[in-house]
Amino acid sequence: MGADEWSALAGVSSTALALAAVVVALVAFRSEHQRARFEGARALHHDLTTGEVAAARKVIGSLHYGGFGSSSAPVDWSEALTSYFTLLWCFERIEAGRTALVRGVVRSSDPRNKVVDYLDALVAWHVAEYACGFAIARRKFAEASAQEVSDGDSTSGFGRLLHALQERGLVDRAYRAGICAGTGCPCPCHQQ
Numbered sequence: 001m002g003a004d005e006w007s008a009l010a011g012v013s014s015t016a017l018a019l020a021a022v023v024v025a026l027v028a029f030r031s032e033h034q035r036a037r038f039e040g041a042r043a044l045h046h047d048l049t050t051g052e053v054a055a056a057r058k059v060i061g062s063l064h065y066g067g068f069g070s071s072s073a074p075v076d077w078s079e080a081l082t083s084y085f086t087l088l089w090c091f092e093r094i095e096a097g098r099t100a101l102v103r104g105v106v107r108s109s110d111p112r113n114k115v116v117d118y119l120d121a122l123v124a125w126h127v128a129e130y131a132c133g134f135a136i137a138r139r140k141f142a143e144a145s146a147q148e149v150s151d152g153d154s155t156s157g158f159g160r161l162l163h164a165l166q167e168r169g170l171v172d173r174a175y176r177a178g179i180c181a182g183t184g185c186p187c188p189c190h191q192q
């Protein structure tokens with residue numbers, strides 16, 4: 001092998017090495033990103049299960065499962081209304097985070113799909129529960145104050161999240177956002 005050939009070979013191998021370094025960096029960059037995405041999904045779920053949202057769930061839960069009429073425990077309606085919106089806005093944040101995750105995903109092999117799967121599996125049963133729970137709470141607010149809760153825009157994030165999870169087969173399609181007719185609603189509250 002002549003000097004020219006050696007230097008050509010050296011050129012190729014240093015290019016290959018540089019390329020390998022780029023690939024390694026890219027994989028590390030991607031896995032770092034993937035880790036950050038999982039962290040983001042975990043934080044969204046954490047938001048739903050801790051702090052003021054967890055406290056709000058207790059309040060709405062007692063409305064949801066507490067039955068109707070004078071036999072139920074006295075309710076602080078202003079606290080209940082605050083809890084109602086605290087929860088709705090939490091689902092709105094989850095929906096916004098999920099939307100940001102799926103934006104631009106075109107291939108099923110995209111690593112972001114794994115994060116979406118993870119998030120969906122964590123929140124699906126909560127979403128199913130509140131599809132009925134919000135409806136029951138609204139009905140009780142109306143019953144107690146003789147007027148409807150004006151929650152228009154605040155419910156749209158929850159509605160989109162419910163729809164997305166139903167499309168994926170993770171939540172029963174019989175659930176409808178903020179609407180519960182009792183019969184046909186699969187929520188366990190009706191089996192009490």
Ligand SMILES: [Zn+2]
Binds near residue numbers: 181187190
């Ligand atoms: Zn129901």
Ligand SMILES: [Zn+2]
Binds near residue numbers: 132136189
């Ligand atoms: Zn229910």
